[in-house]
Amino acid sequence: MSETLEQRAAPAPDGPEQVRAAPIGAPVEGSADEQLPTPTRRANPFRRALAGATEVLGPWARVVWAAAQPVVAVVSGLGWVVLGIGFLATLAGFILGWSELVFLGFVPLAAILVSIAFLFGRSTFRISIHLNPSRVTVGERAIGQVLITNPGSRATTPTRLEVPVGFGLAEFALPAIPKDGEHEELFAVPTNRRAVIPAGPAVSVRGDQLGLLRREVRWTEPVELFVHPETTRLHPTAAGLIRDLEGLVTKTITNNDISFHALRGYVAGDDRRYIHWKSSAKTGQLMVRQFEETRRSQLTMVMTSDSRYYGDADEFELAVSLTASIATQVIIDQVPISVVTDRLALRTHTVTSFLDDTCRLQLAEGTFDTPRTFARETTKRLPAPSVVIIVAGSQLEAQEYRGIQRLFGPDVNVFGIRVERGARASIKDVAGMNVMTVGALSDLSKVMSRAL
Template structure:
């Protein structure tokens, strides 16, 4: 998406806007003066009582405007400060202020006490300030376009973008430096001398080592002197957000077998009415006559009825434990986020019902991109919660779930896992994926809860394949 940036405050459009605002203020003052003259005329002619009441009503307006005069004055002073004074003061760097302060002190003492050495020092300090001012004087008009190839990438892949700088004027613009903020870092590149209508393009790549939401931009043009005494910068392009999604792995059919169903995930409960035919049995009083299998009845000589299996569509719950106390390191938590995102992504690909959540957030499942955005902004919590609350949330959010996948850290104890599993409804397939950095895949059981230890994201298909057996 291309971002055409607004011109800064020293452009022709901004000047026109200021002129229009100034004209509007003049009209307001003229209207106020006309109202005051009208009130004076009414007071001098001795208007009728109704007129006096009207005058009294109108008289409240000048008093109100008079009360507002100090506020308007302060606003105008603040506007003058922000538009005129602050930009000039902001040009001088901290080093420049130090040099300016020493120069002023030397000039003052040297002239008062007629000390030649101090005057020489003051002159030596003043000359660099004058030269620095020449570097930052002048106005520059750019048209800058910040274009990101994509606003969503996966950890480990580069995000590529470009910055195009165009000279929209009919005069030559001298070389300058452009700064592009990317997260906490700043990239710099030089813009050469640009003739009228000439453009310069720079390509950049954003490394994505960790899951994050990076702010790319704004784009600023910078002019400063070699000694960094003064620095003038103008912002041209607004910032854009870059989502770095967690890395995920695709689960094969063997690994996701516990999710797979055609007409639904069959349960072991038998029913006399459903869509999945199971077997035939003898007729008992109260059975629905519509389910009588007449061919078998005619062959055996006794009433036989169809028996069905209860079916339900798979509903997978992915519960991510995001308590900081349960993880040994940041990398371990990132492994847990990637594992939860991988299971959720596989469930969404197979078009199963999905409920992903953490202690403090419920991830949206409208689209794959929205879900990954929610996983991107997920953070560790410093609060202390009991893990059984995670199981209770799973039971409350999806009471008819067929599988609950709890992704936890290495500091989670067996007692906490058992407590969380006890909150789940009966008949639910409960699996805990315990993320331990660089550990071997192994499987254990705590009561009816399958516990799988995961040390690397690439081993997740193998870990879930063991659960499916």
């Protein structure tokens, strides 16, 4: 019967935390509140020191290190400590003539020699890691499955399997698996924070029970779990902010469009299709229609991820949820949209790809000097917008919103969303620009409806 497991995923101060799995349903400690770009494993300071020494000693040392690395790699950190104690104790015993110290030095050296026997053997596993589902919303449960099969001609020996999950490490004790047999292990990933959590690679470990020597074999590639931010549905009135089937009328005059503006005298080269014949007959000269230029609705969302403009990490998470809620509604309505942050332009061709990208957003530190510089640099290559929404935290001053608004023309509607957890929902006029204060995700639809 397979064992059900729960994985901790909290980072440790000095590297990846060595955690053991607990039964599904047990309380979860830690959180996956950071973007996790790569799975992490146990660090071996002795191996790092040897590798660093080769860089100092020169090319010949690197050649020696390349030849010795397969052997050195099987010695764990504890193994190096035991080996060092045994060598020093034996050497000191011979120098000082203490037979007792020599004996004490032989004991750890003998333990290393005995441990070598546990490294021999070959496994014939076929291992796969599955996450069900592979995309969840914050707070939903995600279950991981490790399926191990034996395609060999005889039963496997019991071994240990390690699967990194985020910054944690799940360990499984695999029993002997008969020929063509299967074994399944389950683990639950905590999803209390937005993140991209890698699971894998699955690594089988051979070694002694003391952990002096260990030989690893990698069987799979990492798979990713996307923990999407919480979102809320917008009220139809609020969603109408960016809906416009015929486009938005501007003050620019053009000779060819939909919205009629006025008549003027005919000029050589004008399209005859736009001659107004009734007016021409009355005035005795050819009159041509003029139109107000209309633009197709194009929403641009500018969300700063600079930590200077947020009170804390939770305020930033709320900003991500607000941005995701608006953009998701816009994508569903099939209105063109661009979403940019300090370090990432999010994909907006589908809801899934957009939400996947929001999982990778993190607080940054001083990417741009000012919010105006940030908005100018991140939007200068985007299509001309008809509506701009600025999302920032409680530490961004009101005049900064106005500074960003000046980057866009007078025909562009610019709104600001100021995120402050626990604040009362309100709308403030900043030099003719509406800046909405949102303190909770549930307030978004209401405050946007009032702003229209």
